[in-house]
Amino acid sequence: MPIPTPAMVTTDCAVFRVSEHKLEVLLIARANAPFAGCWALPGGFLEPDETLAECAARELVEETGVVPDYLEQLASYGDPGRDPRGRTVTIAYLGLKSDTAQSLAAADDAADARWFAVSSLPSLAFDHARIIADALTRLRAKLSYSSIALKLLPAEFPLSALQNVCEAILGHPLDKRNFRKQILGLGVVEDTGRRQRLGQHRPAMLYRAATTRGIQIFR
Amino acid sequence: MPIPTPAMVTTDCAVFRVSEHKLEVLLIARANAPFAGCWALPGGFLEPDETLAECAARELVEETGVVPDYLEQLASYGDPGRDPRGRTVTIAYLGLKSDTAQSLAAADDAADARWFAVSSLPSLAFDHARIIADALTRLRAKLSYSSIALKLLPAEFPLSALQNVCEAILGHPLDKRNFRKQILGLGVVEDTGRRQRLGQHRPAMLYRAATTRGIQIFR
DNA sequence: ACAAAAGTGTTTCAAATACACCCATGT
DNA sequence: ACATGGGTGTATTTGAAACACTTTTGT
Numbered sequence: 001m002p003i004p005t006p007a008m009v010t011t012d013c014a015v016f017r018v019s020e021h022k023l024e025v026l027l028i029a030r031a032n033a034p035f036a037g038c039w040a041l042p043g044g045f046l047e048p049d050e051t052l053a054e055c056a057a058r059e060l061v062e063e064t065g066v067v068p069d070y071l072e073q074l075a076s077y078g079d080p081g082r083d084p085r086g087r088t089v090t091i092a093y094l095g096l097k098s099d100t101a102q103s104l105a106a107a108d109d110a111a112d113a114r115w116f117a118v119s120s121l122p123s124l125a126f127d128h129a130r131i132i133a134d135a136l137t138r139l140r141a142k143l144s145y146s147s148i149a150l151k152l153l154p155a156e157f158p159l160s161a162l163q164n165v166c167e168a169i170l171g172h173p174l175d176k177r178n179f180r181k182q183i184l185g186l187g188v189v190e191d192t193g194r195r196q197r198l199g200q201h202r203p204a205m206l207y208r209a210a211t212t213r214g215i216q217i218f219r
Numbered sequence: 220m221p222i223p224t225p226a227m228v229t230t231d232c233a234v235f236r237v238s239e240h241k242l243e244v245l246l247i248a249r250a251n252a253p254f255a256g257c258w259a260l261p262g263g264f265l266e267p268d269e270t271l272a273e274c275a276a277r278e279l280v281e282e283t284g285v286v287p288d289y290l291e292q293l294a295s296y297g298d299p300g301r302d303p304r305g306r307t308v309t310i311a312y313l314g315l316k317s318d319t320a321q322s323l324a325a326a327d328d329a330a331d332a333r334w335f336a337v338s339s340l341p342s343l344a345f346d347h348a349r350i351i352a353d354a355l356t357r358l359r360a361k362l363s364y365s366s367i368a369l370k371l372l373p374a375e376f377p378l379s380a381l382q383n384v385c386e387a388i389l390g391h392p393l394d395k396r397n398f399r400k401q402i403l404g405l406g407v408v409e410d411t412g413r414r415q416r417l418g419q420h421r422p423a424m425l426y427r428a429a430t431t432r433g434i435q436i437f438r
Numbered sequence: 439a440c441a442a443a444a445g446t447g448t449t450t451c452a453a454a455t456a457c458a459c460c461c462a463t464g465t
Numbered sequence: 466a467c468a469t470g471g472g473t474g475t476a477t478t479t480g481a482a483a484c485a486c487t488t489t490t491g492t
Contacts, residue, residue, distance in 0.1 A: 004264035006225035009297070009308050045223035048306060052297040076295045076310045078228070078271040087267060089228050089308070091295045160471070177473070178455065185453095200464035201469040379444075396446070397482065404480095419491035420443040 007078070008088040011056040012043030012128065014135035015068055015095035018152050018168045022117045025132055026097070027124070028063050029112040034084045035125035041132070042113070043090065056093040064113040068095035070151035074135055082127050090126075094135045096151040099165075143169055147188040150209045156192055158204030159183065226297070227307040230275040231262030231347065233354035234287055234314035237371050237387040241336045244351055245316070246343070247282050248331040253303045254344035260351070261332070262309065275312040283332040287314035289370035293354055301346050309345075313354045315370040318384075362388055366407040369428045375411055377423030378402065 015026040027039045044059040046052070053071060061067060071093050078089035116122065118136060121129070142148045143166060152165045163179050183189060189207040197203035234245040246258045263278040265271070272290060279285060290312050297308035335341065337355060340348070361367045362385060371384045382398050402408060408426040416422035 004227050005267050007228045007265060008223050009226045009228065046226055046297070046306075046308070048224050049299050051299065052295060052308070073294055075292055076271060078265070078310065080268050080270065087265075089265070089271070089310070091297070091308070158471080175456075176471090177457085180472080181474095182454085197463075199469070202462035202471045204471060377444080394483075395444090396484085399445080400447095401481085416490075418443075419441070421445075421489035423444060 005087070008083075008086065009046040010043055010088055010090040011046065011052060011059060011093060012041040012090050012131060013056050013060045013068070013071070013093045013095045014041055014074065014132050015060065015064075015066060015097055016118075016135070016139060016152070016169075017097040017099055017115065018165045019099060019115065021164055021168055022119070023168045023171075024115040024117050025121070025135075026060075026064055026066060026095075027114060027116055027122070029114075030125060038125040039116075039122045040125035041092075041128045052091050053093070056091070056095075060095065066097055066113075069098045070096040070148065074131070074138060077127055077131060079127070090131075092131045092135070094138055096148070098152055098154050100154050140169055147186075147209065150188065156194065156196075156206040156208050158196055158206060159189075160204060162189070162207075224306070227302075227305065228265040229262055229307055229309040230265065230271060230278060230312060231260040231309050231350060232275050232279045232287070232290070232312045232314045233260055233293065233351050234279065234283075234285060234316055235337075235354070235358060235371070235388075236316040236318055236334065237384045238318060238334065240383055240387055241338070242387045242390075243334040243336050244340070244354075245279075245283055245285060245314075246333060246335055246341070248333075249344060257344040258335075258341045259344035260311075260347045271310050272312070275310070275314075279314065285316055285332075288317045289315040289367065293350070293357060296346055296350060298346070309350075311350045311354070313357055315367070317371055317373050319373050358388055366405075366428065369407065375413065375415075375425040375427050377415055377425060378408075379423060381408070381426075 013026075017024050017026070026042065028042050030036050030038050030040050042060050042063040043056070044063070046055045047058075050058065052073065057068065057071060074092040074094045076089060076091050078087075080087060082088065082090075118132070121132065123129075124132070139148070149162060149165050149169070153161055159180055160176075162183065163174055163176065166179070167173055188210050190210045192206045192208050194206045195203045196206050232245075236243050236245070245261065247261050249255055249257050249259050261279050261282040262275070263282070265274045266277075269277065271292065276287065276290060279287060293311040293313045295308060295310050297306075299306060301307065301309075337351070340351065342348075343351070358367070368381060368384050368388070372380055378399055379395075381402065382393055382395065385398070386392055407429050409429045411425045411427050413425045414422045415425050
């Protein structure tokens with residue numbers, strides 16, 4: 001029986017937010033080799049006593065200061081040669097950050113941390129461009145059959161904000177009346193009774209994520 | 220900067236087939252510790268110069284002799300403590316085997332290899348019960364929006380065989396007329412012009428996977 | 439003739455789509 | 466009064482679901 005070859009295990013996070021109608025992803029400028037100075041997904045080596053998800057969240061906070069509002073495993077990438085340091089396998093996570101102002105704090109392995117519009121990404125280290133593409137595909141797909149979009153919004157939000165988020169992710173406009181009909185029909189949001197007056201126009205009703213856990217599918 | 224802790228990386232395959240209207244998964248009886256004698260998914264350690272998918276396919280063949288007709292990455296599992304030998308992370312794959320007679324050849328780390336109905340699984344090593352549950356969820360979900368079920372059939376097959384496969388995976392019967400309407404409407408299969416005479420009843424038309432690559436979604 | 443699986447259409451219902459105007463507020 | 470985004474309803478089309486009988490073969 002061959003002796004098992006150890007590999008380095010890392011996690012990487014593709015964290016998205018929607019800001020001013022644009023879908024953005026969080027990147028760091030790498031401080032160290034390999035790819036020093038290059039933009040990359042925040043991530044790092046797995047430590048002995050943490051789960052994969054804990055590692056992803058920890059590295060994200062260490063490198064960017066961003067605490068994600070949602071994190072799910074995306075996929076793993078382990079082609080030989082993806083990392084010039086040697087054999088590494090990375091477990092990639094898809095993260096979402098609700099759109100509330102928060103300063104970025106680059107630290108640790110990161111020289112800088114910035115949000116980039118997914119429509120104009122810089123060239124990326126490792127296979128991170130591929131990971132982001134896969135994350136986007138997943139995000140767009142889940143939009144239609146889950147309440148994942150709510151994670152990109154604050155606790156209370158008008159329906160127009162939810163529609164903006166969906167449009168930013170899908171990259172095309174949606175019909176307002178059909179959108180509201182569908183969202184309310186799904187029962188994933190509920191009226192708070194409160195309303196938001198903001199700007200020189202009619203105030204918007206505020207909604208929150210419904211307390212019913214998960215999506216109900218009958219039959 | 221902390222020194223990265225190496226971890227052992229393995230792959231495991233949950234390979235399914237449909238046999239006599241029952242969905243089955245391929246398991247091995249482990250020859251070595253830990254969990255010696257226990258049933259487990261076929262899998263093993265990643266070697267230096269192979270991709271994750273190559274590792275999954277290689278270990279599967281080594282341990283069971285089964286060459287899968289389809290293999291896709293499922294998810295990764297790396298909780299500390301999932302393996303008594305030390306820190307391991309496994310990349311799990313979902314595999315499918317078309318229903319053509321083939322003998323199993325237990326070898327290598329496997330004392331025995333057998334197909335088990337998913338409805339009556341033995342107790343399993345590591346977190347493999349969880350992996351199988353996740354694989355089943357994925358398989359059922361993809362049934363409705365992909366041509367994955369065709370991988371469980373030989374190259375040419377009657378529509379009734381496809382229906383049987385779908386029913387075995389979903390665990391409930393389907394309406395024959397609606398099923399055929401949907402399948403033919405999707406365009407994922409095409410008529411071969413040939414027909415299969417078998418048994419004392421009307422011969423069935425044979426179909427094959429359509430040559431059009433992928434699933435077309437318009438609009 | 440009978441057994442056994444193959445093959446075939448229509449009606450009903452639910453959901454998705456397309457589409458345009460009035461409402462409440464601030465200036 | 467007007468500018469700005471908030472909020473609402475209906476008609477049409479499309480796809481899903483329910484449902485039963487005739488056909489072709491082997492024995």
